[in-house]
Amino acid sequence: MSERVLMKGNEAIAEAAIQAGCRYFFGYPITPQNEIPAYMSKRMPKVDGVYLQAESEVSAINMVYGAAGAGARVMTSSSGPGISLKQEGISYIAGSELPCLIVNIVRGGPGLGGIQPAQSDYFQSVKGGGHGDYRLVVLAPSTVQEAVDLTMEAFDIGDMYRIPVMVLGDGMLGQMMEPVEFKPFQGRALPAKDWATTGTRGKRKRNIVNSLYIEPQALEEKNLARLEKYRQIEQREVKYxxxxxxxxxxxxxxxxxxxxxxxxxxxxxxxxxxxxxxxxxxxxxxxxxxxxxxxxxxxxxxxxxxxxxxxxxxxxxxxxxxxxxxxxxxxxxxxxxxxxxxxxxxxxxxxxxx
Amino acid sequence: MRMDLCQEMILAGFGGQGIMFAGRLIASAGMIAEKEVSWLPSYGPEMRGGTANCHVIVSDQPVGSPIVVAPTTLVAMNRPSLDKFEDAVLSDGLLIMDSSLIDRKIKRKDIKVIKIPATRMAADMGAGKLANMIMVGQWIKETGLLSMEIVKMSLEKVVSANKQDLMDINIKALELGYQY
Known part of the structure; x- marks a missing residue:
């Protein structure tokens, strides 16, 4: 058994992501989740990963979009107001069927609201948030240990179904410390990312990452295929x-x-x-x-x-x-x-x- | 005094008194003693106003709510903290207060009150910032929940690597508080 360590929820989420193989973090600061980017900025360079503080949330989520399209394990984190800014990008990522992790450490809203814990982003998380017919898998940890375990699993769920996954916490979970144990990450058996834009080297047809379908029939087909995927997730991934x-x-x-x-x-x-x-x-x-x-x-x-x-x-x-x-x-x-x-x-x- | 196996504490004082650190030290010691623990800091605007505080739970049971509504122990290191939390302390609970910074009388008759001039004692030993450790030392003696040995082990983990040279003076302050 590995050792128990006392960690803040935010830091534990960041460490869990790294241990699950996440090597790209793009974000923009906001309370009460700042310990996530702060931790990432220290740890990512040590594992040859990329930490980048973007000029805005809009920019950060589009960097996530790009990295996810290239097949990387990638994440971003924010709190309510920042997550609102990211919604356009999240919709594009969902439309392009790409996996990524988005962490929302919720604070009181609406607007800039406050910095104390809240759960007022439930609708935004599970009912869309961005435009169009899409879903996120939304995981809601209640302890720091569970935040670690779900963060690790989030990447696999994302890769398995090519779907963006959200870990939804709140300021209390982000700020509090509890003992956690980092069990060696046992990933799922995952399909190869043969859809990723990694360069053809002249040997295969190019892959295209896209959410634009001008023909309504084509778009409906895409959406219905995605609905089928959502049904599978509803059957297999419910946790309580x-x-x-x-x-x-x-x-x-x-x-x-x-x-x-x-x-x-x-x-x-x-x-x-x-x-x-x-x-x-x-x-x-x-x-x-x-x-x-x-x-x-x-x-x-x-x-x-x-x-x-x-x-x-x-x-x-x-x-x-x-x-x-x-x-x-x-x-x-x-x-x-x-x-x-x-x-x-x-x-x-x-x-x-x- | 209550001798519960569970301590639900509020530690409160000015920003800069090492309140958060003292709370982490106790939570980490509880973890080393294989108890269930949680540490929840205040992170709101109050930190600038006089009552930086943290909630610490050390228990034999899994921790439910990490928010301490009625503390078994209040460690108060300034007057605003005492004013804010005195009424909340559980009946038969414990109040440890820094008497060099708080001069008012205690209203409650149903709690045990320990007055310790921690800030003055820390200044006398030439380590003005270690009043928090003196308070923790007194808490160890008074509750008996965690041993001095365990808290010293915790100190090694909680003190950051580049400040390990301050271990000795921290231990000295803990012991001074314990002996008071």
């Missing part, structure tokens, strides 16, 4: 954690760091004899809809808790499909829900006040 749901009257649904706070509330509720469980989506897309749909048979109600005004709750409602009531509790703007407040909400549902 479920705890104490067998006898639960109320199923709590929360992701990322909020799920940790919800677990503290859940423990307190159980001590008072209240039967509550939790489903923690680890992949936000593909969303673990089936498990929630099935739980609607046994649970009496659902309570979604988020650091937003109510975003993931819409996907929970779609999954539960009106079979049982779905309630919401959230804090926004960088405020973080307290376990006692969540417990209060649970009691309100029990008491019929909601």
């Amino acid at each position: 954690e479920m705890q104490d749901c067998d006898d639960a009257d109320i199923v709590l649904v929360a992701y990322g760091t909020t799920a940790r706070i919800v677990k503290s509330a859940m423990k307190a509720a159980r001590r008072e004899g209240l039967k509550v469980g939790i489903v923690r989506p680890i992949t936000l897309w593909p969303f673990p809809a089936a498990v929630l749909h099935n739980l609607a048979e046994t649970a009496k109600a659902f309570l979604t808790v988020e650091m937003s005004m109510g975003q993931m709750v819409e996907d929970v409602k779609l999954a539960v499909n009106g079979v049982k009531p779905v309630y919401f509790y959230g804090r926004t703007g960088g405020m973080v829900p307290a376990p006692a407040d969540i417990l209060e909400e649970i009691k309100k549902i029990y008491g019929g006040e909601k």
Whole structure:
């Protein structure tokens, strides 16, 4: 077993990316994720990689586009406002079917907002963000260790399906330190990148990286082929954690760091004899809809808790499909829900006040 | 005093007093002792206003929320920090305060209060910046959660490679705080 080290979430994500073979980082600074580029600027030169601080987020994401097209393991990172600037590029990367990693360490919004933790970029991450019919695989770690493991896996998921992958954290996860272990990276068996623009050397037909299809029929065919890929991902890549749901009257649904706070509330509720469980989506897309749909048979109600005004709750409602009531509790703007407040909400549902 | 196996601490003071470092030292020592730990810094505008703080959890259970709402121990190194967090301390909890920088009386009657003139003691030993280590030394003695040996091992890991020459004076400050 390798040694446990105490690391900030941001630094751990950067180290995990390097250990997973990422050798290109293009970014632009923004709080609360600055430790990622700072770490990369120190480490990349030591592994013969490229760290480049671009002149803007728009530039950084287009550098990612170029490197991904050439078959490189490449990533960028930012926080809400910077991720908004990157949306055009993300759409092009998705349209060109290229793999890359985008890390969003979310802060309160909208606009420049604040720098404290938030989950208000859920819609942007899982419902498009940029223009056009496309998806990102969105991974939501709740501990620093999970941030490491998912960052490593993100590159393989991206390469396997030729899809951009997002790791969605928040300021708390980025800034906090926890012990982490870097297990030797065991990658998946991956298809060769025979589509990459690596130079033909006069020996093969040239590869073209492109998202422009003027003929609507051709574009529809492209999109439908991509839809088929998305269906595969929905079947194979859903991840979630479920705890104490067998006898639960109320199923709590929360992701990322909020799920940790919800677990503290859940423990307190159980001590008072209240039967509550939790489903923690680890992949936000593909969303673990089936498990929630099935739980609607046994649970009496659902309570979604988020650091937003109510975003993931819409996907929970779609999954539960009106079979049982779905309630919401959230804090926004960088405020973080307290376990006692969540417990209060649970009691309100029990008491019929909601 | 509470002798929990779990410490949920808030360490707070001015920026520059080494609050963050003291918290990391304890979290890292907890990790070496094979406990579950978390360290969460304040990174907002408050850092400029007088209460740079960090939340540290050392537990036998996996850490749920890394945010400490009701600390078992408050380490307060200035008046604004005491004002901000005194009411939050858990009943039967512990307050360790730097009495060379805080002159007011403590309102709470249900917590154990230890006053230690850490900043003056640090200045007396010619290491004005090590009041934080004196506070940690006193915390080690008072809680008994982690041994001095473990904290010294942690210090070696937390002190950056180019500052290893400061190990001895840090250890001296830890011991001074422990002996107070």
